[in-house]
Amino acid sequence: MLQEFEFVGVLSAITLTIPIVTLLIAWALRPKKPNPAKQTTYESGMETIGDAWVQFKAQYYIYAIIYVVFDVEAIFLFPFAVALRQLPLYALVWAVVFIVLLVDGLLYGWRKGALRWN
Amino acid sequence: MLPIPLSWWLTVSAALFSIGVFGALSRRNAIGILMGIELVLNAVNVNLVAFWRYVIPANVEGQIFALIVISVAAAEAAVGLAIVIAVYRRRHSAAVEELDILKH
Amino acid sequence: MDALRLLTPEITITIFAFAIISLDIAWNDENKSRRILPWLAFAGGLATLLMIFYIWPHVDQYNYTAATDAGREVPMLAVDRMSLFFKMIAVLTVILVGLSAGEYVEKHTPFRGEFYGLMLLAGLSIMLLVSSTNLIMIYLALEFLSITSYILTGFLRRDARSIEAALKYFLYGALASGVMLYGFSLLYGATGSVDLATIAGSLETTQAGLVVAAVILMLAGFGFKIALVPFHQWSPDAYEGAPTPITAFLSVGPKAAGLAVLIRVMVVALPAFDVNWTPILSLVAIFTMSVGNLVALWQTNMKRMLAYSSIAQAGYMLVGLAAWSAAPPSAVAYLGGVDAIMLFLLAYMFTNLGVFAIAIILENQMGTSEIADYAGLIRRSPYLSVALLIFFLSLVGIPPTSGFIGKLFVFGAAVNQGLYVLALFGVFNSVISVAYYFGVLRNVFFEKGSDESPIRVGVAMNTVVTITVVMTLLIALYGQPFIQLAADSAQILAANF
Numbered sequence: 001m002l003q004e005f006e007f008v009g010v011l012s013a014i015t016l017t018i019p020i021v022t023l024l025i026a027w028a029l030r031p032k033k034p035n036p037a038k039q040t041t042y043e044s045g046m047e048t049i050g051d052a053w054v055q056f057k058a059q060y061y062i063y064a065i066i067y068v069v070f071d072v073e074a075i076f077l078f079p080f081a082v083a084l085r086q087l088p089l090y091a092l093v094w095a096v097v098f099i100v101l102l103v104d105g106l107l108y109g110w111r112k113g114a115l116r117w118n
Numbered sequence: 119m120l121p122i123p124l125s126w127w128l129t130v131s132a133a134l135f136s137i138g139v140f141g142a143l144s145r146r147n148a149i150g151i152l153m154g155i156e157l158v159l160n161a162v163n164v165n166l167v168a169f170w171r172y173v174i175p176a177n178v179e180g181q182i183f184a185l186i187v188i189s190v191a192a193a194e195a196a197v198g199l200a201i202v203i204a205v206y207r208r209r210h211s212a213a214v215e216e217l218d219i220l221k222h
Numbered sequence: 223m224d225a226l227r228l229l230t231p232e233i234t235i236t237i238f239a240f241a242i243i244s245l246d247i248a249w250n251d252e253n254k255s256r257r258i259l260p261w262l263a264f265a266g267g268l269a270t271l272l273m274i275f276y277i278w279p280h281v282d283q284y285n286y287t288a289a290t291d292a293g294r295e296v297p298m299l300a301v302d303r304m305s306l307f308f309k310m311i312a313v314l315t316v317i318l319v320g321l322s323a324g325e326y327v328e329k330h331t332p333f334r335g336e337f338y339g340l341m342l343l344a345g346l347s348i349m350l351l352v353s354s355t356n357l358i359m360i361y362l363a364l365e366f367l368s369i370t371s372y373i374l375t376g377f378l379r380r381d382a383r384s385i386e387a388a389l390k391y392f393l394y395g396a397l398a399s400g401v402m403l404y405g406f407s408l409l410y411g412a413t414g415s416v417d418l419a420t421i422a423g424s425l426e427t428t429q430a431g432l433v434v435a436a437v438i439l440m441l442a443g444f445g446f447k448i449a450l451v452p453f454h455q456w457s458p459d460a461y462e463g464a465p466t467p468i469t470a471f472l473s474v475g476p477k478a479a480g481l482a483v484l485i486r487v488m489v490v491a492l493p494a495f496d497v498n499w500t501p502i503l504s505l506v507a508i509f510t511m512s513v514g515n516l517v518a519l520w521q522t523n524m525k526r527m528l529a530y531s532s533i534a535q536a537g538y539m540l541v542g543l544a545a546w547s548a549a550p551p552s553a554v555a556y557l558g559g560v561d562a563i564m565l566f567l568l569a570y571m572f573t574n575l576g577v578f579a580i581a582i583i584l585e586n587q588m589g590t591s592e593i594a595d596y597a598g599l600i601r602r603s604p605y606l607s608v609a610l611l612i613f614f615l616s617l618v619g620i621p622p623t624s625g626f627i628g629k630l631f632v633f634g635a636a637v638n639q640g641l642y643v644l645a646l647f648g649v650f651n652s653v654i655s656v657a658y659y660f661g662v663l664r665n666v667f668f669e670k671g672s673d674e675s676p677i678r679v680g681v682a683m684n685t686v687v688t689i690t691v692v693m694t695l696l697i698a699l700y701g702q703p704f705i706q707l708a709a710d711s712a713q714i715l716a717a718n719f
Contacts, residue, residue: 004121061203065196072192075185104240111247128411135404142397151393158400162407169411179416183358187403190365194396197369201388204379214393217386220459 062114066106073102127168134161148202148212152195159191228281228301231273231309232349238266239342246335256334260324263338267317267345274310281306297417299353300486307564307711308352308482311571315474316345322579322686323467325586330378330465337377341471344370348475352482355490357406357416360483361399364443367479368395371472375464387463394456395446402443408436418491425492434497440487441506447480448536451509458517461529466585469525470578473532474571481539481567485560488543503544504644510537511651518658524581524591527658528574531617534655535570538632539563541648545635559635561712565705566628569697573616573625576690580606580613583683588673593662598671606677607666609691614659616694619652624697627705 037043080087080095109115134157141154163184170180206212226233242262249256281301299305320341327337347370351363372395376388410416412432413424425433445453461469488499514534521527546559583606584599585591600607616625629652636645679687697704 061199065199068192069196072189075189079182079185101240104244108243108247131407139397139401142393148389148393152396155393155396155400158397158404162400162403165404165407166410169407169414173411174414177414179358180410183361183406183410183416186358186362190362194365194369194399197372198392198396201372201376201385201392204376204385205389208380208382208385214389217389219383219386220390220462 059117066109066114070102070106124168124172127164127172131161131164131168134158134164146213146215148198148205148214151214152198152202156191156195159187163187228277229299230277231270231313232346234273235266235270235313235342235346235349238262238269239339239346242266242335242342243339246339251332259335259338260320260327263320263342264317266342267313267320270345271310271313271317274306274313277301278303278306297355297419298359299350300355301353303711304486304564305353305482307707308478309349311478311567312345312348312352312475315471315478315571315575316341318575318579318686318690319467319471321682322470322575322582323465324682325680326465326467326582329586330381333377337374340370340374344374344471344475348479351479352486354483355418355486357410357418360487361403361406364402364447364479364483365399367447367476368399371395371468371476374468374471375460377465377468381463383463384465385463387460390463391456391460394453398443398446398453402440402446405436405439405441405443408432408439412436418487421491430497437492437499438502441484441502444480444484444487445506447476448484448540449477449533450506450536450540451513451533454510454513454533457533458526458529461532462523462526466525466578466582466591469528470575470582473528473574473578477532477536477539478567478571481536481543481563485543485563488547489560499547500544500641503540503547504641507537507540507544507644508647510534510540511647512537515651515654515658518655521658522593524593524596524662527593527662528577528581531655531658532574534651535574535617537651538629538648539566539570541636541641541644542566542632544644545632545639545641548639548641558638559632561705561708562628562631562635564708564711565697566632568704568708569616569624569628569694572690572693572697573613573623576609576687576694577613577617579683579686579690580610583677583679583687587677593665595671596662596665597669598674599666599677601674602671603677603679606679606687609687610666611663612691612694614663616698618656618659622695622698624694624701627698627701631705 041048076098077095080091084092138154138157138159138161141157142151143154145151145154166180166184166187170178170184174180202212205217209216242259245262246256246259281303320338323337323341327334331337344367347363347366351360351367354360354363372388372392375391376385378384406416409421412429413421415421415424441450442453446456449457457472461472464472492499511534514530514532514537518527518530518534521530542559542563544559545562549558581591584596588595599610612623616623619625619629629648633645633648636642636648
């Protein structure tokens, strides 16, 4: 039992050591000349405006919901694709029926304006 | 070779289930309750996959069941979030205790 | 018959549902042809009913459709007479609710295609659920039914009450199905199978504690659908806030589906398992009847009162299941309580949908469903008043109505098995229920209303009320075929396992 966890222990030790050592080397070698522009969070980016905790438009959620549903439906296509060679032809027909039903859902969302940004 | 005994997985799953049910019953925000429910479903998935691997690895029913739970949970969450958004648009709040138009 | 032909009712209703939704998005809002959508739904319901009648004579043995897993067949759906009986109830509910929804939907929402499409899909989900012989299929169908019900409950999304009802229904429902699923996973682990018949075969060798825990967790999911105490808290709010036709649907469809799946799990998966379920079922039945009837006494809103009344009715149905479970294990084929449940359900469906049809008519006219507004109905519409009287007599269980026959069989089954206390509770509860039903009738017949204008009843509504009144009386006065139907349906289930 314990021996099997040795691998995990050794692996954790190595993965922790590598970044720590790299950071230490960088810290020892780099020149230290701070100025205010360098100290900002995004040194060469845009100035930040306001608070990060603002409300998003509810429309983002509509997109997210549609995305998540289609994303998860792909779960059913993976096992199907893996087993494709051993499956009879009608299995392909059922997969097509499944996709057609999904497309019907997407068409519905499109026609009802769920994909329009306003 | 199965180094970790089945009971460990079941313990993790039971803990997840308890946390999820507790969260769903104690949270006041609809989104918080949904998160609790998702934990319950994940506990189920841990159970299903663990039982499949340890008890009956020959049949893939446990795996299939877990996949179906994941996708149905997504569909359910989509409908739930849509309802929460509709409530929010009317009440400007997702706090469940403020839903008191219907007598309790 | 081959699997595809056994599933013609499901396939028919699916095609109609998707035709309605597709036509709805193909036509724009101004298109006049959209008016046919409700009739298309009606035609879909009738076609499905015809398909059920068409395969009925061919289903005299255990038929199932199977998926293949590692070279062995896994049954997914059983098409037996029991499931056909419940499918008939589901489709009749969809047809009657669809007919009575017309004017209400016209008035309250522009989304007609979605409404009727979802109604048919809800019917489909019930048809799948009552056939399921497999934990995966049960879960899928149950979630299908739940999700369509959530959407239909919150269908009037500009109405704060409808959307609040939907959120409450959803939060309770999602948690209940999660808990049920945990029970499923334990049962799967204990037996190594998701098929109900295989589970029945491997149960004896496993630990009792795990299985009892799994069954109690599962009861949360099924009990939620049937609205059994203590899983009933969602139902008054959901019933009051939902669009009234949907309330009518919720009071029959999901209840029938939940009962069917509970019966199937109890009869198929658990009989060989040596645990006495009678005390648990009796206790739940007693609580469900008593809580439903006692709280109904205080209600002032018709929909809310009917919510509690239908909780109580579900309690009566559970008495039948308790009676079945009390039969000695040697008589596995004895289904004395189950056919009583089916007869009761048939009577309950027509009666309750009739009451709701009247509630919808009055809401269309007056805009509220407060019981106080029912005052003086006898002068405004004598026909509806007498119909309401008949329905309430049936809900109480007074002859000559179908509710009497249903209760006679259910309580009779309990007495047969020596469950005298349970039967006594049932009768006592029926007496309590007289108070609130007759409170409404007192308003209708003896109070003076502020508005005396006659009630206008459309053709579709008239049809629904007439059909339900006739059936409510017919099942009582000419009961033999219906009793035979219920007994046949239950016996077939027993013969197969």
